[in-house]
Amino acid sequence: MLTATALVLFMTLPGLALFYGGLVQSKNVLSVLMHCFAIACLASMVWFAVGYSLSLTSGSGNEWIGGTEAFFLQHLTADSLNGDHPETVWIMFQMTFAIITPALIVGAFVERIKFSAVLLFSALWLIVVYCPVCYWVWGGGWLAEKGVIDFAGGIVVHATAGASALTLAAMLGRRQGFPKSLKPPHNPGMVMTGAAMLWVGWFGFNAGSAAAADTSAGMAMLVTHLSAATASLVWMLVEWRSTGKPGLVGIVTGMVAGLATITPASGSVGPLGAIIIGASAGIICYYACGFIKEKLGIDDSLDVAAVHGVGGILGTLMVSYLGWKGELGGLGINADSWSDQLIVQAQGCLAAIALSVVATYIIVKVISALTSGIRVSEEDETKGLDQASHGENGYSLS
Secondary structure, eight states, X not given: OHHHHHHHHHIIIIIIHHHHHHHSOGGGHHHHHHHHHHHHHHHHHHIIIIIHHHHHOOTTOSSSSOOSTTGGGTTOOTTOEETTEEHHHHHHHHHHHHHHHHHHHHHHHTTSBOHHHHHXXXXXXXXXXXXXXXXXXXXXXXXXXXXXXXXXXXXXXXXXXXXXXXXXXXXXXXXXTTTTSOOOOSOHHHHHHHHHHHHHHHHHHHGGGGOSSSHHHHHHHHHHHHHHHHHHHHHHHHHHHHHSSOOHHHHHHHHHHHHHHHGGGTTXXXXXXXXXXXXXXXXXXXXXXXXXXXXXXXXXXXXHIIIIIHHHHXXXXXHHHHTBTTTTSSSOBOOSOHHHHHHHHHHHHHHHHHHHHHHHHHHHHHHHHHSSOSBOOHHHHHHOHHHHHHSOOSOOOO
């Protein structure tokens, strides 16, 4: 669990930071790294103060939110246990999930948001969206009682982040030049490096969610890898056919889609199920990117909704059939029928999406009312957020 915890933090710092940083213009690379790093620190404080208690303790006695007895972790003693390992390790492991989830949303608002708005939004979002959904699914809340399956975060992490990212991107507005004059990623090599770190770190994300070194963790690790590899190749082939050339940014984006999609199902499906999930992610998430930007006209800059949101929801629904009674290998799921389980899975997705959309809208409106708005000026956007917001340059060329 110590190793898994370190791997999940490695996903955000440096994995996600480099992945997102390479995708933006060079004048905004430091702002993205700053967003990821600052959110990691801020989310840790929120988790310590109220997040862990509201997400994973049942002292409130209701189905909707956790108790308050673990605020500021005052309940901890040297002997506090969670199952067979120290509760401190469990708190840290779950903290890394609370860190990466709001960090995923960064991809929706890069290059045009105020840094102060990032901090305010992330803190409020964790409390209002992440903590309740985490409690519903993993803390013994109403979705857990219904028997929802979300092994490592298809609903808790990816559906919430994806829905909120789409909402925030629509409210924030498009970047200058969207969609016809946008510049390509300034450093595809950095994108690939960050994506590779995400792939490695994801083993802690999924296999670590077994909370034991056993057959469940081993199967979760295997299916995670197979889904990622399959989605990468399928995305590459679809892009190759569509554009005439296979791109590095494309193949690694397909990998992330495969990882996000297998996440909720990684404790249930077997190798063949993972291949099916990965192939589905490579196709569906690829076309979701174009649909959101071209058909809906929403500038979800780094495709958070299409890759994480659509992927997480897709995997959450597909586990109903692919995991049913373990017919395709894996540990399977306990359900009277796969269709009954599908209804429960859909309820979980819809509830998380509804809360994420409504809460994100309200949070953005509140922040905008209390401040001078969440978007930087047109001048600062043209100048670049590295200089405008942080007074630094990612590259010094002379």
